[in-house]
Structures are given as C-alpha cells and as structure tokens.
Amino acid sequence: MWAYIRFELKNTLGYPIAMIVGGILPLVLVLSNYHATGHAALDQATAKGVFVTLLPMVPLGLVILPFTISFARDMTSGITNRLVLFGYTLTRQLLAKFIAVLLLVLSMTTLYWVVLSQMLPLPKLSLLALVMIYLSMICLAGGLYLLAFAIAQVFEGFNMIQGIAMLCYFGIAFTTGSMGVSQVPAGVTQLSRWIPFKIFRETLRAQWQGQQLAGFQDELLQMGVFILITFALYCLAKRYRRLKKRPV
Amino acid sequence: MLMLDQVTVRYGDQVALDLQSKIQIADGDIVGIIGRNGAGKSTLIKALTDQVAYTGQIDKPTDIAVHLQENHYPDTVTCQTILEGLLQTTYRRDQKLQALVAFFEFAPLLKRKFQQLSGGQQQRLTIMMVLYQDAALTCFDELSTGLDFETRQQLMSKIKAWYAEKPATILMITHYFDELEALANQLLIIEQGKMLAYGPTTALFQEYVGAAAVIVAAPELDLVLPVGARQIAGESGTTAIGCDSPTTQQAVIALLNQAGVAFTATRLNLTLIYLNVLALHQTVKAG
Numbered sequence: 027m028w029a030y031i032r033f034e035l036k037n038t039l040g041y042p043i044a045m046i047v048g049g050i051l052p053l054v055l056v057l058s059n060y061h062a063t064g065h066a067a068l069d070q071a072t073a074k075g076v077f078v079t080l081l082p083m084v085p086l087g088l089v090i091l092p093f094t095i096s097f098a099r100d101m102t103s104g105i106t107n108r109l110v111l112f113g114y115t116l117t118r119q120l121l122a123k124f125i126a127v128l129l130l131v132l133s134m135t136t137l138y139w140v141v142l143s144q145m146l147p148l149p150k151l152s153l154l155a156l157v158m159i160y161l162s163m164i165c166l167a168g169g170l171y172l173l174a175f176a177i178a179q180v181f182e183g184f185n186m187i188q189g190i191a192m193l194c195y196f197g198i199a200f201t202t203g204s205m206g207v208s209q210v211p212a213g214v215t216q217l218s219r220w221i222p223f224k225i226f227r228e229t230l231r232a233q234w235q236g237q238q239l240a241g242f243q244d245e246l247l248q249m250g251v252f253i254l255i256t257f258a259l260y261c262l263a264k265r266y267r268r269l270k271k272r273p274v
Numbered sequence: 275m276l277m278l279d280q281v282t283v284r285y286g287d288q289v290a291l292d293l294q295s296k297i298q299i300a301d302g303d304i305v306g307i308i309g310r311n312g313a314g315k316s317t318l319i320k321a322l323t324d325q326v327a328y329t330g331q332i333d334k335p336t337d338i339a340v341h342l343q344e345n346h347y348p349d350t351v352t353c354q355t356i357l358e359g360l361l362q363t364t365y366r367r368d369q370k371l372q373a374l375v376a377f378f379e380f381a382p383l384l385k386r387k388f389q390q391l392s393g394g395q396q397q398r399l400t401i402m403m404v405l406y407q408d409a410a411l412t413c414f415d416e417l418s419t420g421l422d423f424e425t426r427q428q429l430m431s432k433i434k435a436w437y438a439e440k441p442a443t444i445l446m447i448t449h450y451f452d453e454l455e456a457l458a459n460q461l462l463i464i465e466q467g468k469m470l471a472y473g474p475t476t477a478l479f480q481e482y483v484g485a486a487a488v489i490v491a492a493p494e495l496d497l498v499l500p501v502g503a504r505q506i507a508g509e510s511g512t513t514a515i516g517c518d519s520p521t522t523q524q525a526v527i528a529l530l531n532q533a534g535v536a537f538t539a540t541r542l543n544l545t546l547i548y549l550n551v552l553a554l555h556q557t558v559k560a561g
Contacts, residue, residue, distance in 0.1 A: 033351065033359020040350020096348075103346040111323060111340045112360050112403065 027122065030114065034126035041092040047195075048088030049134045052080045053141060055205075060146060073146035074234060078227040083204050084134045085163055089170040090195045093127055097178040098187035124171050131167045132160065152235045158242050162226050165249035169221075172256035176263035198223075220255060222248040275301055276322075276411060276443065281330035283317050283467075290317040291467045293330070299460070301410075304437075304444045306454035306475070308548055309464035315447045316343065318464070319413045322445075335410030335443075343416045345400040347388045353399055354384040361406050374402045378432060394425035401429070405436055413445045418453065430456060451544040461544065463551050471551045479542050482550040484516035486523035489538045489546075490530065497533060500525040506546070507553040514546055 038044060056076045062069050100106045109119055139159070142148060151159070177194065181187045199205040201218035210218075222245065229245040236242070276299040283291040291314040299305055307315050321328040323340050347356045354365055357375075365371055365384070375381050378398045383391060391399065397417055404412060414433075418426040430453050437444070437457075448454060454461070454475075461478055463470045471478055483506060490513040499505070499515060502522035508514025517523040523539060530537045540546070 027362070029362040029364070030359050033355055036351045036355050036359075037348045040348065096350075100348070104342075104344060105346050105348060107325065108342065108345055108347070109360065111325075111342070112407075114360075 027118075030118075031122045031125050034119075034122045035129060038092065038096070038123070038126045038130060041096055043095070044088055044092035044130070047091050048084055048086070048130070049137070051087060052083040053138060055083070056080045056138075056142060057145065062147075066147070069147050070149055073142075073148050074231055077142055077146065077148060078230045079204060081135070081138060081159070081163075081230075082166055082202070082223045082226060083199065084138055085131045085166040085170055086195065086198055086204070088131050088134060089127055089167055090174050090198070091191055093123065093171065094174040094177050094191035094194075095184075095188050097123070097175065098181075098184050098191075101178065102184045120175065124168070127171065128164065128167050131163055135160065135163045149234060152233075152237055154239065154242075155230065155233055155236055158233070158245075159230065162230075162245065162249060165253060166222070166226070169249075169252045169256040172253070172260040176256070176259040179263035179267040220252060222252050275299065275333070276335070277331070277333040278318075278322075279331040281318075281321055281328050281332060283314075283321050283326050283328045285326075289467050290314050290326075291321065291328070291464075293318075293469050295469055297462065297469065297472055299443060299445075301443055302441045303460050304442075304446065304458045305460040305462055306451075306458035306544065307445060307447045307462045307464065308449075308451065308454070308544070313464045314467040315464055316415055317467075319415050319445065319447065322411075322413065337407065337409040337411070339404045339407040339409035339412045341397075341400050341404045341412075341414045341417050343419065345396070347399075349387055349389045352385050352387055353380070353391070356388065356399070357384075357403065360403060371402075371406060374406055377436065378402050394421050394429065397421065397429060401433070411443045411445070413447075415447045416449065417446075418448065418450060426450065426453075433457070451548070454544050455542065458544075461547060463548060465552065465555060470555050471547075475542060475544065475547070478547045478551070482554065483514075483543070483546045485519045486517045486539065486541045487543060487546055488515045488517065488523060488526045488530065489513070489540065489543070490515070491536045491538075495535070497529060497535075500529065507549040509545060509549070514549075516546075516550075 059076045059080075060073060063072070106116065106119065110116065114122075173194070174191070177190050178187055181190050196205075198218070198221055201210055201214055202221055202223035204223060225245045225248045229242055233241040278293060278297045280295070281291060281293045282289065307318065309315050317326065319340065320326045322332060322334060323338055351359070357371065358365055361371065363371055365375070375384070378401065380395075380398055380402060383395055388396065388399070401417065404414075418429055421429065434456055444457070446454065446458060459474060460472070461475045462472045471482070473481075487506070489508060491511075492513055493511050495505075495513045500522060502518040503515050503526050506514045506516040515526055517526055520541075527537070527539055
C-alpha cells in the first residue's frame with residue numbers, strides 16, 4: 027500500500043494549485059495582514075490573531091480545491107475505474123489519497139508554524155496546544171476531504187465540479203472569516219457555524235499556553251460533529267452515485 | 275476455468291448482452307472475441323470484471339487483468355511512478371519489472387509523463403502492467419485500435435512472444451482478425467448481444483467454411499466448380515470458395531491456374547469464419 031500512497035503523494039504534489047492555495051497563500055496572507063505597532067503586547071496579540079485566523083486555510087486550500095478537481099478529472103477520464111481494475115477499490119484509492127493529502131497538510135502546518143514562529147512575535151506554544159493544532163488539522167482535513175468527495179460524486183462534469191469546488195473554497199473562506207468579515211445572510215452564517223474554524227481559532231487563542239485538555243473539550247466536540255456531518259454527506263453522495271450509475 | 279451461463283446485461287430498456295447459453299473456457303485457452311461495434315464484446319469484459327451489473331452466472335478466477343480500450347493515468351507523475359505505484363514495487367529492485375520494461379523497450383520512456391507518450395507507447399505501458407500481474411485470466415479489449423500497422427505488428431509480436439511459454443487464459447477483443455489468427459485457438463462471435471458461434475477456430479472453420487478454402491481476387495467467377503466446392507460468403511471484391519477436403523481444394527486450385535486467375539489458398543481464415551457465421555445467421559433470421 028505504501029508504494030501506492032507514494033504514487034498518490036506525487037500525484038497530489040503534481041497539482042501546483044494545491045501548493046499555492048494551501049501552502050503559500052496562507053503564509054502570504056498572514057504576513058501581509060500583520061502590521062507591527064511597536065507595542066510588544068499588542069503585536070503579540072495581533073500575531074496570534076492572524077496566525078490562528080489563517081491556519082485553517084491550510085487544510086481548506088490543500089483539500090477542497092486540488093483534491094476535488096483532481097478526483098473529478100480522474101473520474102471523468104476513467105482513471106478511477108482503471109485503478110479499480112488494477113485491484114485498487116474506490117475505498118482504497120480514497121484512503122491512499124487521504125493519507126497523501128494528510129501528509130501534505132501536516133507538512134504545511136509544520137512549515138506554517140516554523141516560518142511564522144521565526145517571523146512573527148508569537149509566544150511559545152505549549153506542547154498540548156501544539157498537539158491540539160495537529161489534531162485539529164487532521165480533523166479538518168478529514169471533514170473537508172469527505173465534503174470534497176461528496177461534491178465530486180454528486181456533480182457531473184469536470185467544469186461543473188471545478189466551479190462548485192471554487193464556490194465551496196471561497197464560500198467557506200469568507201463565511202468563516204478566513205478572508206475578512208463579510209455580510210452574509212443569516213442562514214449562511216448558521217450553516218458556516220458547523221464548520222469548526224471559529225471555535226478552533228477561539229480555543230487556540232485562549233489556550234495558547236494551556237496545559238489542561240479540558241480547555242479544548244468544546245472544540246474537540248465540534249470537530250467530531252463536523253466529521254460526523256461530512257461523513258453522512260459522504261455516505262449519501264456515495265449512495266446517490268451508486269443509484270445513478272447502477273445498470274438496470 | 276471460466277464459465278458464463280445465461281449472462282445478460284441491460285442498460286435501461288436496451289439489452290447490451292444476452293448470451294442465452296453456457297460458455298466454458300478452459301485454462302490456457304486464448305479466445306478471440308469478434309463482432310461489429312456495439313455487438314456487446316466490451317460489455318462482456320465489463321460483466322466479467324464487475325464494471326456492470328448482470329444476471330446469470332459467471333464463474334471466474336479471482337485475479338483478472340484487464341487492458342481496456344482506453345487507459346488513462348494521471349498526467350502529474352512519470353511512467354515509472356505509475357508502474358511502481360500501481361504494481362506496488364520499486365523498479366530498481368524488481369527484476370521482473372525490469373525484464374518487462376526491457377522486453378517492451380520502455381526504459382528510455384520511464385521518466386516521461388503519460389501524455390508525452392505516443393499511442394503505441396501508451397498501450398505498451400498498460401500492457402506491461404497487465405502482463406506483470408500474471409493473472410489467471412487476462413482480457414485485452416481492442417489493444418491495437420488506432421495504432422499504425424507497424425506499431426500494431428510490433429505489439430502483437432511482443433505479446434505473442436511473451437505468452438509463447440506461458441499457460442495463460444486470454445480473452446482478446448479485436449477488429450483485426452490477423453492478430454487472432456496468430457494467437458487465438460478459440461473464437462467467440464457476438465452479434466447484437468447474442469452469441470452466434472463459439473469453439474476452436476479450426477472446428478469453426480470446418481463447420482462454416484469447409485476443410486479448406488480458396489479466395490479469388492475477383493468479385494465474380496465464371497467457372498464451374500468441381501464437386502465438393504461451393505461459393506461461400508467472402509470479403510467484398512473477392513470470391514470465396516469453400517472445399518470439403520484438401521483434394522477438392524487442389525482441384526479448385528488447378529482449375530484457377532488453368533484459367534489464369536489469381537487466388538489465395540487457406541485452411542484457416544477467421545474472416546471467412548466470421549462472414550459465413552453472419553451469413554448463416556442472417557439466412558436463419560430471414561426464415
């Protein structure tokens with residue numbers, strides 16, 4: 027299986043859009059949004075603010091856009107089916123793709139943390155907070171991955187899926203406050219609350235040097251709910267696809 | 275062994291395949307599957323590989339390797355990555371893969387991406403992966419379609435050489451009958467989803483053509499044929515003569531030589547089998 031995961035890793039790395047949107051863009055946005063005032067406490071708070079605000083953009087950028095588009099392309103051109111005939115069931119393909127994209131998310135998270143720790147006046151993270159960052163990234167990557175798969179299964183055609191993926195990417199980014207605060211209808215705001223970006227930011231900001239797991243309890247709970255919801259969407263999308271494709 | 279019993283595949287109201295009989299394919303058989311476009315040949319492979327739902331029964335080996343009409347791979351990785359990833363191996367350490375790559379003269383192409391390969395090179399990549407699997411059953415679906423004559427010949431001679439010493443069961447769909455003449459020992463003819471004929475190529479030739487045949491390169495022949503010889507269905511622009519024995523064939527040849535007519539003598543010709551099976555089927559259908 028490792029050889030196949032390596033294949034999927036190289037395949038994912040082959041999409042420059044993934045590295046730009048998920049790797050470089052969050053870093054650029056952090057650095058362009060941080061302005062030093064000369065006041066140490068204020069600068070530290072600002073640095074923490076931009077750090078936590080844009081960190082969820084890493085899994086969002088690495089999963090939603092490149093994965094959805096590459097998976098749609100694979101489905102349209104018959105690559106998915108070709109791999110099934112080589113013995114890689116859809117579940118195995120998805121698992122390998124997820125491990126590949128997760129490795130990228132964790133690598134980019136590390137890069138984000140290391141680079142910004144050097145460039146911004148960030149206070150030292152507690153070990154627990156650091157572990158929780160990685161755990162949250164895994165949860166977000168998992169949930170967004172399931173959502174991306176659901177999009178690729180429900181919609182037909184490469185251009186349509188690409189359009190929906192972009193809509194989701196920018197929609198999530200704007201409604202969760204990752205790209206500024208936007209005036210959106212109340213219903214959209216309610217919907218976006220199920221995407222646990224806000225609680226992740228608030229918890230990390232409050233528990234930056236936290237030593238108690240209890241401080242992360244609510245966030246973990248909401249991450250769990252997010253995964254459950256996206257898993258339900260994944261199952262529905264898979265069932266929808268099966269019913270639609272099933273020969274009579 | 276592969277067994278297909280009353281296998282039917284429907285797409286909505288359309289019956290794509292309705293074999294209506296039992297087909298048994300023994301281990302080591304190389305079966306050529308022929309028929310018009312849309313006859314149900316590829317659907318048969320799809321049913322075998324669970325790509326479509328079917329009714330009826332299929333007893334098949336657990337490991338099946340398939341070469342599809344069109345095989346695509348990601349354009350983001352090199353051919354070596356595709357080979358290593360999908361075959362779960364490492365090229366440097368895998369002598370079997372190295373031998374296959376050398377056999378198909380693919381080493382200079384390993385660092386290229388799939389889209390950078392020509393049609394024949396793309397086919398070779400999939401064929402290498404299919405052969406590597408050493409599956410109990412291998413299916414080739416129009417592997418040489420779209421390739422130029424020379425590439426097609428090279429590919430077929432490679433496959434023939436590869437299987438020369440191997441006891442493999444192969445299903446091969448093609449519109450190029452000469453490819454089957456070189457490889458297949460069994461023939462399955464499908465028309466409009468139905469099986470018209472199945473059996474050893476030599477037996478089908480005997481049944482539908484005769485013990486031997488002569489093909490004259492003229493649409494009409496103004497000669498009285500000897501006893502035991504009859505005009506049968508042949509390719510457009512030719513006249514085909516079926517003979518009940520090699521002696522009759524010799525008599526026909528002598529007659530044609532006397533008349534100074536160009537001809538080809540044959541004792542196995544899949545085109546003649548196919549055309550005469552179709553002709554018989556149409557006669558029966560017409561009542």
